[in-house]
Amino acid sequence: MRVLVIEDDDDLRVAITASLRAAGFAVDAVADLPPADEALAVNSYDCTVFDRMLPSGDALHYVRARRPAVPVLFLTARDSVADRIAGLEHGDDYLVKPFAVAELVARVRSLCRRVATGRPPVLRCGDLEIDSARHEVRRAGVLITLTAKEFVVLEQLVAQQGRPATRAELIEVAWDRMADPASNVLDVLITQLRRKLGKPPMVHTERGVGYRIEPA
Known part of the structure; x- marks a missing residue:
């Protein structure tokens, strides 16, 4: 299964990528929305992991406008009820920072499996x-x-x-x-x-x- 990670924090991006690869996923990782847009245009993914606040802006607006044809999991430090609701309305899952990487891996696996099985x-x-x-x-x-x-x-x-x-x-x-x-x-x-x-x-x-x- 192939996953696209969009995270501008270098250390966190490396950690997420390493953990997903260790769990058996093929992972592409970018730091902002323009390269994510390009990757989504040329590759097929089973799941995407978006940091919400990126250098180019709020990924929620990007997803709302372009809605990738694969599950979207948002990562964010914004944990208000309104933010959670918005994330779930426009994505498929929402994980608040700081988070356990093991939980992120489990949620990505669940989203990928749902696509594969029509669950x-x-x-x-x-x-x-x-x-x-x-x-x-x-x-x-x-x-x-x-x-x-x-x-x-x-x-x-x-x-x-x-x-x-x-x-x-x-x-x-x-x-x-x-x-x-x-x-x-x-x-x-x-x-x-x-x-x-x-x-x-x-x-x-x-x-x-x-x-x-x-x-x-």
Whole structure:
């Protein structure tokens, strides 16, 4: 999957690029809107990551006017409710600085996967609802706080409800390709996820395969 990063802070641009590449993405990185415009015109991307305030102006206005045909994730230090709403109205996700790079990688992976699978922005399973754009999970209307990896694994389980997700599939979506499928990191995460989702349980073990989710 190929990602375009537009960030004028040199150190942050390098850090984001390195982290995404380590997670298995092909990454092009530029520092302002004109080279981003050129890159979008000649290349195909699965996701774009825009710093909002760039030397050429607010990237929100650029996206509003030209709306790339791929998901847009905004990065910004502007964290007012109005700014968040504007970012979600004109982009697909919004992450406030400072942020954990691991969370950024998880959100980019989620956006890329949605394009590849035609996945709807809101997924449901019984009384469970996952809003991918807002990165929110609710059960029976109650907001549940998940880590980035918990969110990605739950999203994958709900997206393919009706059939079990293999361990390899879940590890691939939440960890980089260097992760060891034989390790217990997934089992630990599933245990935490079950605890946070509460009762009655929704996530079930498929012995010898992986896990599946069903409406409670």
